[in-house]
Amino acid sequence: xxxxxxxxxxxxxxxxxxxxxxxxxxxxxxxxxxxxxxxxxxxxxxxxxxxxxxxxxxxxxxxxxxxxxxxxxxxxxxxxxxxxxxxxxxxxxxxxxxxxxxxxxxxxxxxxxxxxxxxxxxxxxxxxxxxxxxxxxxxxxxxxxxxxxxxxxxxxxxxxxxxxxxxxxxxxxxxxxxxxxxxxxxxxxxxxxxxxxxxxxxxxxxxxxxxxxxxxxxxxxxxxxxxxxxxxxxxxxxxxxxxxxxxxxxxxxxxxxxxxxxxxxxxxxxxxxxxxxxxxxxxxxxxxxxxxxxxxxxxxxxxxxxxxxxxxxxxxxxxxxxxxxxxxxxxxxxxxxxxxxxxxxxxxxxxxxxxxxxxxxxxxxxxxxxxxxxxxxxxxxxxxxxxxxxxxxxxxxxxxxxxxxxxxxxxxxxxxxxxxxxxxxxxxxxxxxxxxxxxxxxxxxxxxxxxxxxxxxxxxxxxxxxxxxxxxxxxxxxxxxxxxxxxxxxxxxxxxxxxxxxxxxxxxxxxxxxxxxxxxxxxxxxxxxxxxxxxxxxxxxxxxxxxxxxxxxxxxxxxxxxxxxxxxxxxxxxxxxxxxxxxxxxxxxxxxxxxxxxxxxxxxxxxxxxxxxxxxxxxxxxxxxxxxxxxxxxxxxxxxxxxxxxxxxxxxxxxxxxxxxxxxxxxxxxxxxxxxxxxxxxxxxxxxxxxxxxxxxxxxxxxxxxxxxxxxxxxxxxxxxxxxxx
Numbered sequence: 019x020x021x022x023x024x025x026x027x028x029x030x031x032x033x034x035x036x037x038x039x040x041x042x043x044x045x046x047x048x049x050x051x052x053x054x055x056x057x058x059x060x061x062x063x064x065x066x067x068x069x070x071x072x073x074x075x076x077x078x079x080x081x082x083x084x085x086x087x088x089x090x091x092x093x094x095x096x097x098x099x100x101x102x103x104x105x106x107x108x109x110x111x112x113x114x115x116x117x118x119x120x121x122x123x124x125x126x127x128x129x130x131x132x133x134x135x136x137x138x139x140x141x142x143x144x145x146x147x148x149x150x151x152x153x154x155x156x157x158x159x160x161x162x163x164x165x166x167x168x169x170x171x172x173x174x175x176x177x178x179x180x181x182x183x184x185x186x187x188x189x190x191x192x193x194x195x196x197x198x199x200x201x202x203x204x205x206x207x208x209x210x211x212x213x214x215x216x217x218x219x220x221x222x223x224x225x226x227x228x229x230x231x232x233x234x235x236x237x238x239x240x241x242x243x244x245x246x247x248x249x250x251x252x253x254x255x256x257x258x259x260x261x262x263x264x265x266x267x268x269x270x271x272x273x274x275x276x277x278x279x280x281x282x283x284x285x286x287x288x289x290x291x292x293x294x295x296x297x298x299x300x301x302x303x304x305x306x307x308x309x310x311x312x313x314x315x316x317x318x319x320x321x322x323x324x325x326x327x328x329x330x331x332x333x334x335x336x337x338x339x340x341x342x343x344x345x346x347x348x349x350x351x352x353x354x355x356x357x358x359x360x361x362x363x364x365x366x367x368x369x370x371x372x373x374x375x376x377x378x379x380x381x382x383x384x385x386x387x388x389x390x391x392x393x394x395x396x397x398x399x400x401x402x403x404x405x406x407x408x409x410x411x412x413x414x415x416x417x418x419x420x421x422x423x424x425x426x427x428x429x430x431x432x433x434x435x436x437x438x439x440x441x442x443x444x445x446x447x448x449x450x451x452x453x454x455x456x457x458x459x460x461x462x463x464x465x466x467x468x469x470x471x472x473x474x475x476x477x478x479x480x481x482x483x484x485x486x487x488x489x490x491x492x493x494x495x496x497x498x499x500x501x502x503x504x505x506x507x508x509x510x511x512x513x514x515x516x517x518x519x520x521x522x523x524x525x526x527x528x529x530x531x532x533x534x535x536x537x538x539x540x541x542x543x544x545x546x547x548x549x550x551x552x553x554x555x556x557x558x559x560x561x562x563x564x565x566x567x568x569x570x571x572x573x574x575x576x577x578x579x580x581x582x583x584x585x586x587x588x589x590x591x592x593x594x595x596x597x598x599x600x601x602x603x604x605x606x607x608x609x610x611x612x613x614x615x616x617x618x619x620x621x622x623x624x625x626x627x628x629x630x631x632x633x634x635x636x637x638x639x640x641x642x643x644x645x646x647x648x649x650x651x652x653x654x655x656x657x658x659x660x661x662x663x664x665x666x667x668x669x670x671x672x673x674x675x676x677x678x679x680x681x682x683x684x685x686x687x688x689x690x691x692x693x694x695x696x697x698x699x700x701x702x703x704x705x706x707x708x709x710x711x712x713x714x715x716x717x718x719x720x721x722x723x724x725x726x727x728x729x730x731x732x733x734x735x736x737x738x739x740x741x742x743x744x
Contacts, residue, residue: 023035025054026054026055026057026058027058028054028057028061028373028375028376029373030054030372030374031303031304031372032304033304034304034307034308037312038050038390038393041312042311042315043393045397045400046402047396047441048440053393056439056440057385057389057439059439060432060435061375061382062376064428064431064432064435065375065379068366068384071366071421071424072366072367072725074424075725076725078108078110079489079726081108082108082110082490085104086491086492086493089101090495091494091603094495095603095605098599105460105599110460111460111461111595112464114463117522118467118523118524119470120466120524120528122445122470122471122472122473122529123445123528124410124412125412125448125474125528126408126410126412127259128289128357129290129474130527130529132259132260133581134259134288134289134558134575135288135289135559135561135567135568136288136289136290136532136562137150137292137562137564137565138294138298138362138535138561139291139294140639141293141294141299142300142309142310143313144316144323145326145335147293147313148317148336149565150288150291150293150357150565151293151337151356152335152337152565153287153357153568154287154288154289154355154357155284155285155286155355156285156287156566156572157283157285157569158190158193158283158285158569159190159272159283160282161542161566163183163186164566165543165570166540166543167189167542167570168182168185168186168189170182183272187275187276187277187280190283191205192205192206193573193576194262196576197255197257197262197576198236198255198257198262199234199235200224200232200233200235201233201235202232203226203232206277207226207227207228208224208225208227208277209225209226210224211224211250211253211266211278212248213250213253215247218347219347220247220344220347221233221240221346222234222240239255240253240255241254241261242254242345242346242351243344244342244344251266251267252264252265253266258575258576258578258579258580260575260576261285261286261353262284262286262576263283263285263341264280264283265281265282265283265284266279267279267281285569285572286572287568287572288565288568289357289358289559290357290530290559291358291359292360292361293362295310295361295363295364295387296362296363297362297654297655298638298639298653299638300632300637300638300733300737301638302733302738303371303372304372304373307372307383307386307390308372311390311394314391314394315397317337318394318398318402318403318407319397319402319403320337320404321403322337323336337405338355339355339405340354340355340405341353341355354406354409356407358414359414360450361395361413361414361415361416362450363384363387363388363415363416363418364384364419365417365420366382366419366425366428367419367725367726367728367730368382368383368730368731369381369382372386384432388415388432388433389436391413391415392442392447393440396440396442399411399442411446412447412448413442414448414450414474414475415433415447416475416477417429417450417452419454419455419482419728420451420465421455421726422455422465423461426451426458426466426469427469430449430469430472433447433449445472447472448473449469449472450475450477450530451469452476452477452479452482453476453478454478454479454486454655455482455486455726456483456486456487459515462476462519470523473529474528474529474530475529475532475559477516477531477533477534477559478532478533478534479534479655480504480509480534481534481658482658482659484503484509485655485658486727487508488665488727489727490726491603492662492665492669492722494601494603495601495670496604496666496670497602497603497666498602498603498604500621502602506600506602507600508598508599508602509602510593511595511597511598511600512593512598513533515594515595515598516531517531517555517584517587518587518590518592518593519592521556521588525558525584526581526584526585531559532557532558533560534560534561535561535563536548536560536561536562536563536567536571537563537650537652537656538649539563539564539567539641539649542570545571546570546571550577553574553575553580553583556580556583556587557580558581558584563651604672614667614673617663617667618673618678619684620645621664622660622681622714623644624645624650624660625657625660625714625718626685626689626702626710626711627642627643627689628642628652629714630693630699630710630714632710632733633713633736633737633740634709634710634740635698635699636737643692645685647692654729654730654733657729658727658728661717661721662721662727664718665721665722669722675719678718678719679715682711682718683703683706686702686703686711687702687703689702690702690703709739710736712736713732713733713736716732716736717732
């Protein structure tokens with residue numbers, strides 16, 4: 019690397035050095051000299067251990083590959099107990115220890131108490147990061163009016179359509195009957211929402227259209243109000259820990275139409291947001307890493323702003339202010355105006371040339387992330403921002419792609435070292451464990467034990483988990499088509515086991531149990547029908563792709579009391595590890611040639627659609643049209659499963675290399691057509707000689723050699739190649 023600075027036996031890129039010196043350390047209580055000295059010590063201490071853990075991954079994978087080469091699929095199917103014993107003997111499966119309860123303390127309300135939607139957003143994109151941070155509150159009326167939750171009739175009028183607006187009002191009335199029911203009558207019959215003083219305590223006073231008066235079934239659900247008591251402008255309610263604000267304005271266009279002059283219902287929506295430094299960003303060098311860190315710092319300091327043009331208007335976006343109400347007993351009620359922000363670091367695999375150690379080796383990116391993202395978050399702890407993120411003084415780091423208890427224990431020790439280096443109390447850094455690798459799933463209890471004093475979150479991730487399933491068992495036999503894999507016993511056992519183990523470890527009232535992403539941001543009606551399953555199975559948070567989706571998904575948490583659900587689930591029989599270990603193999607090939615080609619088309623189109631934006635435009639996550647032109651939120655996890663699936667079918671002769679190449683070239687033309695309206699897009703056809711197309715080919719034909727099937731090594735190398743050319 020050129021233009022580097024030497025400090026404490028480290029070679030540091032100029033852009034990162036300047037960022038730490040001029041932006042991150044001022045007012046943090048940490049000097050640049052102390053930061054670099056501490057980083058050098060942590061790198062020297064933890065690098066050998068990180069390498070050993072990665073070597074163990076490879077050693078275990080080699081042993082599993084050899085076992086499957088010696089034992090065909092029929093033997094595996096008839097001798098699953100022997101397979102399980104083998105995994106135990108090589109240390110892939112570890113013994114389960116005695117029962118325990120996590121002792122995580124002082125977590126914020128959004129983590130420990132209330133259940134609700136969780137956003138995941140690339141922190142590298144300032145506009146998206148701010149949108150997500152501000153998604154704590156969202157308009158239910160807008161979310162219903164602007165999505166397919168209210169079906170379109172085809173005869174909507176231009177501008178505001180009153181008939182569609184009426185359907186929104188009716189939908190919202192039904193929701194209010196569920197969340198804040200009236201003692202008599204229904205919300206659709208209300209002509210006026212008012213307040214009265216009842217023995218020094220303000221309560222809701224409701225007039226129905228027939229002139230009778232009623233109140234809430236539970237008057238304690240009213241917690242605050244704005245305006246004058248005789249003519250309130252806003253009423254704040256709570257249900258299952260989530261808040262609802264009814265806004266009243268008879269002069270407003272919507273308020274005039276509403277039977278009680280309600281202009282909007284504002285929902286407490288994204289309770290938590292993962293500001294992501296990992297799968298949804300494309301950060302391949304020091305310049306990229308600083309772009310990621312700078313936005314996270316701006317969120318922690320409250321200074322991040324983004325100005326952009328929309329519909330001919332210049333808009334500047336910044337963090338939202340807190341919300342204040344008059345309490346029902348005369349007190350002031352303040353509500354957090356922003357989602358509680360967590361930060362996702364990268365995993366243990368990748369290195370970065372932003373810092374090079376004394377031996378000339380790139381440092382592990384996860385070590386650098388831990389130090390820099392924590393340094394940035396110190397500004398929140400020191401109240402260097404007009405806004406508070408963690409009111410309890412915590413830093414929440416989500417750690418992905420860990421394989422088994424040893425790797426989780428390594429993260430715990432790394433966070434101890436970072437806390438010591440930066441002068442933080444022990445367990446200030448809380449850790450979220452992503453349960454997305456097979457060796458973590460089957461050893462989840464022991465993984466949680468390794469961070470029992472700081473764990474705030476476990477989360478299942480179907481796509482990465484499936485990608486690892488395929489790579490781990492690559493030699494076992496051909497896998498079922500992707501959609502069929504979802505219906506196999508292992509996936510339901512995996513999802514249930516995560517909840518069972520979290521509840522048994524004492525997560526209720528202490529930590530989140532999370533579920534994965536709804537990937538179709540334009541299909542909100544389907545989301546409303548299907549994603550209700552997540553709180554129903556005990557998930558206290560679940561991922562959504564947009565602020566609008568968060569507002570709609572919050573309805574599910576009003577319908578279902580997750581804490582009660584978790585307590586009920588605590589008495590069920592735990593999911594079986596034996597079921598999790600059932601590899602979803604295609605035991606007999608009943609697929610037609612057309613079925614095989616359709617599966618290849620689907621996988622190839624998805625890979626190309628994602629990779630071409632990653633390589634050419636540095637877009638780590640985006641809404642990518644699938645083969646049926648349905649927009650799907652894609653990140654590296656979706657690319658991992660698709661590339662590993664084709665690699666598996668190639669290895670087992672379900673398809674040929676020639677067939678795959680023909681498919682890739684044909685699908686490249688499809689992707690080119692889907693991106694025809696993007697002025698920044700570079701076609702892959704007809705030359706098929708661009709770096710992006712070659713990266714997609716590498717992911718498939720070299721897929722078996724990629725560490726755990728990860729896409730990062732290929733994507734990073736090819737993106738660097740393109741940036742070097744530019």
